[in-house]
Amino acid sequence: MFPNNLLSVADFSRKQAEDLFDLADHFEKHPPMGLLDRDQIVGTLFYEASTRTRLSFEAAALKMGGGVISVPDANDSSAKKGETVADAVRVMSGYCDLIVVRHPIVGSAAEAARTSLVPIVNAGDGDREHPSQALLDLYTIRKERGEIEGAQVALVGDLRFGRTVHSLALALALWPGIKIYLVAPAILATPTAVLEALQAAGVEYRQTECLEEILPDIDVLYATRIQKERFKGEEEPLYETVKDFLRITGQTLKAMKKDALVMHPLPRVGEIALEVDDDPRAIYFRQAWNGVPLRQGIIATMLNRTS
Amino acid sequence: MFPNNLLSVADFSRKQAEDLFDLADHFEKHPPMGLLDRDQIVGTLFYEASTRTRLSFEAAALKMGGGVISVPDANDSSAKKGETVADAVRVMSGYCDLIVVRHPIVGSAAEAARTSLVPIVNAGDGDREHPSQALLDLYTIRKERGEIEGAQVALVGDLRFGRTVHSLALALALWPGIKIYLVAPAILATPTAVLEALQAAGVEYRQTECLEEILPDIDVLYATRIQKERFKGEEEPLYETVKDFLRITGQTLKAMKKDALVMHPLPRVGEIALEVDDDPRAIYFRQAWNGVPLRQGIIATMLNRTS
Amino acid sequence: MFPNNLLSVADFSRKQAEDLFDLADHFEKHPPMGLLDRDQIVGTLFYEASTRTRLSFEAAALKMGGGVISVPDANDSSAKKGETVADAVRVMSGYCDLIVVRHPIVGSAAEAARTSLVPIVNAGDGDREHPSQALLDLYTIRKERGEIEGAQVALVGDLRFGRTVHSLALALALWPGIKIYLVAPAILATPTAVLEALQAAGVEYRQTECLEEILPDIDVLYATRIQKERFKGEEEPLYETVKDFLRITGQTLKAMKKDALVMHPLPRVGEIALEVDDDPRAIYFRQAWNGVPLRQGIIATMLNRTS
Numbered sequence: 001m002f003p004n005n006l007l008s009v010a011d012f013s014r015k016q017a018e019d020l021f022d023l024a025d026h027f028e029k030h031p032p033m034g035l036l037d038r039d040q041i042v043g044t045l046f047y048e049a050s051t052r053t054r055l056s057f058e059a060a061a062l063k064m065g066g067g068v069i070s071v072p073d074a075n076d077s078s079a080k081k082g083e084t085v086a087d088a089v090r091v092m093s094g095y096c097d098l099i100v101v102r103h104p105i106v107g108s109a110a111e112a113a114r115t116s117l118v119p120i121v122n123a124g125d126g127d128r129e130h131p132s133q134a135l136l137d138l139y140t141i142r143k144e145r146g147e148i149e150g151a152q153v154a155l156v157g158d159l160r161f162g163r164t165v166h167s168l169a170l171a172l173a174l175w176p177g178i179k180i181y182l183v184a185p186a187i188l189a190t191p192t193a194v195l196e197a198l199q200a201a202g203v204e205y206r207q208t209e210c211l212e213e214i215l216p217d218i219d220v221l222y223a224t225r226i227q228k229e230r231f232k233g234e235e236e237p238l239y240e241t242v243k244d245f246l247r248i249t250g251q252t253l254k255a256m257k258k259d260a261l262v263m264h265p266l267p268r269v270g271e272i273a274l275e276v277d278d279d280p281r282a283i284y285f286r287q288a289w290n291g292v293p294l295r296q297g298i299i300a301t302m303l304n305r306t307s
Numbered sequence: 308m309f310p311n312n313l314l315s316v317a318d319f320s321r322k323q324a325e326d327l328f329d330l331a332d333h334f335e336k337h338p339p340m341g342l343l344d345r346d347q348i349v350g351t352l353f354y355e356a357s358t359r360t361r362l363s364f365e366a367a368a369l370k371m372g373g374g375v376i377s378v379p380d381a382n383d384s385s386a387k388k389g390e391t392v393a394d395a396v397r398v399m400s401g402y403c404d405l406i407v408v409r410h411p412i413v414g415s416a417a418e419a420a421r422t423s424l425v426p427i428v429n430a431g432d433g434d435r436e437h438p439s440q441a442l443l444d445l446y447t448i449r450k451e452r453g454e455i456e457g458a459q460v461a462l463v464g465d466l467r468f469g470r471t472v473h474s475l476a477l478a479l480a481l482w483p484g485i486k487i488y489l490v491a492p493a494i495l496a497t498p499t500a501v502l503e504a505l506q507a508a509g510v511e512y513r514q515t516e517c518l519e520e521i522l523p524d525i526d527v528l529y530a531t532r533i534q535k536e537r538f539k540g541e542e543e544p545l546y547e548t549v550k551d552f553l554r555i556t557g558q559t560l561k562a563m564k565k566d567a568l569v570m571h572p573l574p575r576v577g578e579i580a581l582e583v584d585d586d587p588r589a590i591y592f593r594q595a596w597n598g599v600p601l602r603q604g605i606i607a608t609m610l611n612r613t614s
Numbered sequence: 615m616f617p618n619n620l621l622s623v624a625d626f627s628r629k630q631a632e633d634l635f636d637l638a639d640h641f642e643k644h645p646p647m648g649l650l651d652r653d654q655i656v657g658t659l660f661y662e663a664s665t666r667t668r669l670s671f672e673a674a675a676l677k678m679g680g681g682v683i684s685v686p687d688a689n690d691s692s693a694k695k696g697e698t699v700a701d702a703v704r705v706m707s708g709y710c711d712l713i714v715v716r717h718p719i720v721g722s723a724a725e726a727a728r729t730s731l732v733p734i735v736n737a738g739d740g741d742r743e744h745p746s747q748a749l750l751d752l753y754t755i756r757k758e759r760g761e762i763e764g765a766q767v768a769l770v771g772d773l774r775f776g777r778t779v780h781s782l783a784l785a786l787a788l789w790p791g792i793k794i795y796l797v798a799p800a801i802l803a804t805p806t807a808v809l810e811a812l813q814a815a816g817v818e819y820r821q822t823e824c825l826e827e828i829l830p831d832i833d834v835l836y837a838t839r840i841q842k843e844r845f846k847g848e849e850e851p852l853y854e855t856v857k858d859f860l861r862i863t864g865q866t867l868k869a870m871k872k873d874a875l876v877m878h879p880l881p882r883v884g885e886i887a888l889e890v891d892d893d894p895r896a897i898y899f900r901q902a903w904n905g906v907p908l909r910q911g912i913i914a915t916m917l918n919r920t921s
């Protein structure tokens with residue numbers, strides 16, 4: 001459980017998340033340089049490449065005064081020799097104070113946490129969880145909208161393979177009054193397990209293939225990338241048919257509330273037209289930039305260095 | 308324009324270059340540790356691999372007291388998912404204070420600069436520009452020769468694809484009395500656009516395929532690697548025929564002035580024989596080592612931390 | 615010779631090794647933060663991927679207050695353009711204060727040392743030497759057993775390609791009373807050159823294919839990975855036949871002394887069953903973790919910063 005590890009959105013309470021957001025707000029106003037000792041090291045171990053998640057954790061650690069060791073492409077090293085993620089993390093945990101791990105197989109982060117000497121952040125395990133991204137998204141909503149409570153949020157695009165939206169949907173369920181619209185083509189619909197978890201959490205949701213009909217109602221439009229690399233084998237040809245479905249354009253914005261938010265975990269490919277970037281409601285770059293203070297909050301909380 | 312960005316050799320004046328060289332000289336005598344705050348971070352984003360350019364910028368930043376975040380092979384990460392360099396740089400610009408970017412496509416750095424929150428250094432965009440290398444070369448000439456003015460410089464080897472020599476030729480044109488010899492086999496001759504730019508700048512130049520005839524006259528012999536990776540499609544077989552053309556050996560040195568300089572941006576493959584290394588005129592390693600103070604000068608100037 | 619370079623186990627004396635171990639012990643009790651100046655930089659240049667060796671050197675340097683520049687996969691950069699390791703190291707030696715280099719070709723580190731401005735650590739050159747690993751292994755034996763002298767050590771597994779065991783066997787020969795059992799299938803037997811070196815050093819050794827018969831006698835069981843990547847050409851099919859030979863299990867432990875040590879340089883694939891991990895004699899993770907203080911000792915000694 002957070003703050004010992006951050007493996008799943010099920011690892012933190014609403015209270016813990018709000019405290020974390022307060023801390024991130026504080027760090028943005030008062031840069032936390034020196035909060036880590038110089039010999040406190042954050043390790044990043046990525047079996048799938050990432051720019052944003054890895055760099056924002058690394059920048060976060062450096063700007064707190066700590067050090068960084070990194071394996072940006074772990075598949076090229078020990079994994080190729082057949083080492084398990086559990087062994088790799090256990091070794092690395094003797095060299096650093098916290099490990100951020102991304103791995104293509106569901107459950108890898110939990111497996112790593114069992115053998116690690118130090119706290120583990122799951123930065124994505126297969127198509128399941130990416131809790132620090134969910135926290136970043138929620139933090140951004142709170143910062144831009146004032147509060148998360150009562151938000152009507154449309155999750156749009158790839159709801160089948162998108163670990164980001166799975167984590168976000170379940171995390172939103174911690175706040176009252178949330179309504180979630182799940183907008184995806186049938187082939188990319190939300191997995192039953194995620195729907196059941198939303199039901200179990202008592203969160204109101206609705207599935208639809210039609211974005212237009214809900215645009216006037218929503219506070220947040222959260223678009224996601226159709227992940228080409230997840231279409232394998234006989235499903236591969238389907239990528240071309242669905243990739244332009246639900247593209248966000250200037251036209252989309254016209255039908256939305258004046259104070260709505262357009263978010264995206266990035267990288268985007270074609271899901272959001274460039275013309276959208278200049279609209280004040282397009283906050284996906286600010287969302288990415290929030291990664292530094294939010295991840296500083298995570299590091300500080302997990303290493304018990306909050307002040 | 309420099310010092311806001313460093314995208315092209317057209318971005319700086321002769322005065323700015325000379326001031327930068329003075330600063331690099333100063334940093335070599337008085338190491339600038341502490342000139343950057345610990346939370347000032349230099350980011351390196353390389354879509355083509357590089358050792359020298361990337362490491363010298365990173366060492367420069369660290370030795371000024373700053374931090375470093377790096378994507379040493381950006382093609383393995385977000386680019387593979389289809390993200391544009393403009394989006395990647397825009398995100399990264401929220402995590403650091405200056406970005407050094409190399410990309411195989413001409414104009415990428417300028418595109419990146421349009422969306423970045425922080426200054427951009429173009430560390431090579433396709434076969435066009437590599438301005439920090441040109442500054443390093445000029446700095447080395449000034450340091451070794453006393454002044455750049457009046458130098459007779461032979462650019463030798465691949466003048467077609469070599470971005471280094473394009474940038475250097477145009478930058479040399481800022482000083483008076485320069486004469487440039489463009490020495491290359493016909494298949495690797497200087498592009499017309501570069502020749503026209505030299506003409507427009509009023510610099511005296513001469514194209515030749517014969518190195519021997521100019522050896523007694525030149526002050527600087529600047530050799531370049533024949534870049535195998537630029538020979539594509541039907542031109543690929545030509546690589547073998549041209550690669551040993553214009554090889555620099557002990558014999559070459561015998562025909563040169565006693566105080567001439569032999570330079571090379573490195574890496575070399577077979578263009579310079581190992582026997583040349585021990586000649587005092589062979590300064591290509593010192594040229595590479597100048598990368599740290601020169602790039603400290605660039606970082607300091609762009610971040611307005613010159614003292 | 616150490617401490618100028620660390621290229622081979624032949625580079626250090628028993629006295630130098632014991633002093634180094636004392637220093638590592640001291641650093642473990644009194645973390646050496648600040649022993650390096652902030653502008654002292656350790657460079658890691660790896661032509662073969664590594665997690666453990668690279669990260670432990672980098673963590674070691676950071677936790678001493680120094681900086682790190684790294685080429686985690688040098689084959690992707692200048693080497694692909696045809697640059698020699700000697701040139702690459704010579705350039706890099708102008709950017710940092712010590713270089714840790716791994717390269718697949720025997721003799722590369724020595725070649726690098728000839729042109730480098732700064733001390734070189736050989737972190738593996740082909741199937742020959744990996745002296746900092748040998749020192750780490752010896753340090754671990756001393757720390758766990760009290761002394762190295764008189765140890766009966768079984769080197770088990772791939773004794774043909776395993777550079778780790780070659781370096782370790784020769785280094786053990788520096789202590790009196792050592793007995794080495796070389797346990798391997800015929801196809802992976804110790805090279806004659808290594809056997810001759812052991813003979814020349816006057817160390818007692820015995821070759822066997824049968825682990826069981828020696829289990830009751832040994833103080834240290836040093837298992838190694840069968841390196842799939844070394845089986846090339848017509849020998850490739852043999853990998854499958856030998857890979858499970860000499861697997862260490864709970865059953866193996868039952869026949870061993872109560873205070874014996876089970877070691878492995880890691881990564882392991884199937885050579886040691888997971889059930890062994892919980893036995894107090896299984897010290898391979900502690901062995902890996904010792905990498906930080908031991909490598910801090912190496913860095914401090916080579917940079918003459920031992921106090």
